[in-house]
Amino acid sequence: MFTSPYPDVDVPEQNVFDYLFGDLGDDERDRVALVDGTSGAQTTYGQLVDRIEAFAGALAARGGEVGSVVGLLCPNSPAFAVAFHGILRAGATATTINSLYKPDEIAAQLANAGATWLVTVSALLAGAKTAAASAGIDDAHLIVLDGADGHPSLQDLLTQGAPAPKVTFDPATHLAVLPYSSGTTGIPKGVMLTHRNLVANVAQTRVIIGLGPDDRVLAVLPFYHIYGMTVLLNFALKQRSSLVTMPRFDLAEFLRVISEHRATFVFIAPPIAVALAKSPLVDEYDLSTVRVVFSGAAPLDGALAATVAERLDTTVSQGYGLTETSPVTHAIPLERDDLDRSSIGLLLPNLEARLLDPETGTDVEPPVERESAPGELLLRGPNIMHGYLGNDAATAATLDGDGWLHTGDVATVGLDGAFRIVDRLKELIKYKGYQVAPAVLEAVLLAHPLVTDAAVIGVADADGQEIPKAFVVARPDAALSADDVIAFVAERVAPYERVRVVEFIDQIPKSTAGKILRKELRAREQGGRSLAST
Structure with a gap:
């Protein structure tokens, strides 16, 4: 068992609202909490808290109560922060929805979560209205x-003028949020995270990520994703930083917002690091205020981190986590220049970790030289989910009886205490930080009338980022091209879920039980077989 080099921190028995805002001082109410990066409109901490309370009161007056589930389908904006924390303040549970989802995907999440409300914006209303009607929301x-x-x-x-309700619930068991994750495999599942889970992760993160009240944080990472939700909407607000919101990523706008709003701390995913390292646009903007670029959601290459650090003359760090861990479990402390930037850093306080040999299931021994042998990373602590909503089988496959979460990622640990992700047992594809479940794409592919079988794996593109590749078995004599397949899938899934490469094969390799043998497909890919692609 491995433990954090940091002492345990106190995890208050509070709900999220009280933990984040209950100690807001009079001198902090005039501090800027949120800035709309597009319009420049500002919201102070005092205004934010007042609006959260008003939202909670109106929701309660209209029938929302402790235990109600509210869908939240909205790009990043100050209004998202008000709605999100208003939902939690009312004692309801927020199920945050990817704003790129198609109506069928929105409806499926609403139905699975048991949502009776949906909050959205006019730009997404057409799809939201269709999905809401399907889920029985008027x-x-x-x-x-x-x-x-x-x-x-x-x-x-x-x-409306309705006072915020007086609510009573146990933070340790009451669900605050239901984000959806594909977990180690399969279709998206509702991840049950309690108020205590979210409070614990902010308390843990405060120790290792040096964010303070003088920082201006660029909030381009989507709030509906657990990374943006915890690190920005919760952690940054607890630190009394100012959040500058962007509804979507566009490189020129991203650079403009950093420059004009003098951002000091920029949370990103690795594809943005690629743009920062390679794009000539970067040289056209003053990014001198950026003191930290912090990457998460997918592995960041050490050489790429070094390139960004040199080009921007800044510190580049990264961390690791899962939706199932609320999410942060590891991070590279800003002051630890000695740690390899391709590592995920040190274990956060209050967490324990194990590495299990994938072949034997036994614990990997601590390192005696530079680095340990690889093993599947297991984690245990107060930020670990309570399970998957309504899916006991998936919960049991991921969370064992002793509270250990099996991440599906293979890691090593060094003598310096830094962990490194070296492989992945799970089948989940990480495309630009988004989770793409092969099972979902395979179901779409099999709906094509000219496709008889299909399998999907992740492969590396020219920049080393993972993209979905489909292996397709077509009907005999079918006039089906790679472009046809890609277009068919694109019409039925969110943009990040699209198949990017197609290879036609005669047969999908499967076990005697009918399970797709993805290892054989990966071996085929590494063997350099010819493929058709866009």
């Missing part, structure tokens, strides 16, 4: 933050 329970005829708006809720 117009009165479909809130459109920026306003739309026939639906409550954020302004309606904030001016």
